[in-house]
Amino acid sequence: MSRTLRIDIVTALPELVDAPLRHSILQRAQERNAVALHVHDLRAFAPGKHRQIDDRPFGGGAGMVLKPEPLFRAVEALREAHGAPDDVIYLTPDGERLNQPMANRLSMHDHLILIAGHYKGIDQRVRDALVTRELSIADVVLSGGELPALLLVDAVVRLVPGALGDSSSALTDSFQDGLLDAPVYTRPAEFRGRRVPEVLRSGDHQRIAAWRDEQRIEKTRARRPDLLSSPPEASDASEE
Numbered sequence: 001m002s003r004t005l006r007i008d009i010v011t012a013l014p015e016l017v018d019a020p021l022r023h024s025i026l027q028r029a030q031e032r033n034a035v036a037l038h039v040h041d042l043r044a045f046a047p048g049k050h051r052q053i054d055d056r057p058f059g060g061g062a063g064m065v066l067k068p069e070p071l072f073r074a075v076e077a078l079r080e081a082h083g084a085p086d087d088v089i090y091l092t093p094d095g096e097r098l099n100q101p102m103a104n105r106l107s108m109h110d111h112l113i114l115i116a117g118h119y120k121g122i123d124q125r126v127r128d129a130l131v132t133r134e135l136s137i138a139d140v141v142l143s144g145g146e147l148p149a150l151l152l153v154d155a156v157v158r159l160v161p162g163a164l165g166d167s168s169s170a171l172t173d174s175f176q177d178g179l180l181d182a183p184v185y186t187r188p189a190e191f192r193g194r195r196v197p198e199v200l201r202s203g204d205h206q207r208i209a210a211w212r213d214e215q216r217i218e219k220t221r222a223r224r225p226d227l228l229s230s231p232p233e234a235s236d237a238s239e240e
Contacts (some may be wrong), residue, residue: 002033002161002162003110003160004033004034004035004036005034005036005107005109005110005111005112005131005156005157005160006035006036006038006110006111006112006115006116007035007036007037007111007112007153007156008036008038008040008078008082008085008111008112008113008114009037009038009039009040009114009153010040010042010071010074010075010078010113010114010115010116010151011039011040011041011042011116011118011144011145011146011149012041012043012053012054012066012116012118012120012144013116013146014039014040014041014044015142016146017039017116017146017149017150018039019041020150021037021150021153025154025157025158025163025164026126026153026154026157026164029157029158029160029162029163032053032162032163033162034155034157034160034161034162034163035157035160035163036083037153037157038077040074042066042070042071042074042226043070044074044217045069045070045071045073045074045077045108046067046069046070046073047069047070047073048181052067053066053067053070054066054067054118054119055067061120062120063119063120064119064120065119065120065121065122065123066117066118066119066121066122066126067123068122068123068125068126071115071122071123071126071130071168072126072129072130075088075115075130078113082110082111084111085111085112085113086109086111086112086131087106087109087112087113087133088112088113088115088131088132088133089112089113089114089115089131089132089133089134089152090114090115090117090122090126090127090131090133090135090145090151091114091115091116091117091134091135091136091137091145091148091149092117092121092134092135092136092145093120093136093140093141093142093187094134094136094138094141095133095135095136096133096134096135097136097137097138098135098136098137098151098152098155098156102135103152103156103159104159105157106152107156107157107159107160112156113130114149114152114153115130115145116144116145116146116148116149117144117145118144118145119144119147121127131212134162135148135152137150137151137152143188162223174239177228178220178228179217179219179220180219180220180223180224180227181214181216181219182211182212182213182215182216182219183202183215183219185197189201192209197211199211
């Protein structure tokens with residue numbers, strides 16, 4: 001029986017998140033039942049007539065903070081309806097940096113809840129009591145966690161069996177084995193005086209594989225030498 005990965009995204013801006021999920025690989029993955037993607041409006045879980053989801057920070061300071069009540073209600077409602085998730089992930093600039101091995105592991109889960117922060121962030125009590133993993137996409141601060149959440153969804157979904165038409169495609173991407181990907185070409189063989197390397201037109205699969213390996217190492221050495229010197233990432237077993 002095929003597995004369907006469920007991802008719930010809790011956000012103050014559901015319209016911003018919802019539209020990209022209806023296109024390209026993410027849409028096809030849902031049509032194939034490889035994944036089930038659900039967007040939840042945080043305001044639907046806010047108490048009171050005005051559905052307030054944010055307030056000023058204790059101690060003063062600029063910005064607004066997402067309140068704990070609606071976030072607790074949202075996560076608890078999803079747990080009650082669908083069982084305990086494998087991870088509750090908060091997208092935040094001060095989180096652990098997302099990388100390919102991490103995306104690989106997350107793609108093997110059955111249920112993820114993503115919390116997209118906004119404004120100045122979320123109440124620390126939510127992070128302490130509910131969040132099991134905090135992730136950052138880069139050393140930059142964005143207006144909210146919606147775009148990082150979409151990036152995480154895309155990175156994870158394309159790895160789920162059945163999401164891509166060619167299941168082997170994701171296995172040859174950059175970072176899968178610590179190297180960047182080799183250059184790729186398509187027809188025509190010559191365009192504006194620039195020709196596709198002869199080896200790629202040779203039909204010699206052994207030569208082609210060797211050329212690609214060489215190109216990957218050269219590109220990684222030139223653009224990301226840190227990858228060549230990085231030790232192998234610890235396995236899931238070491239994280240327990």
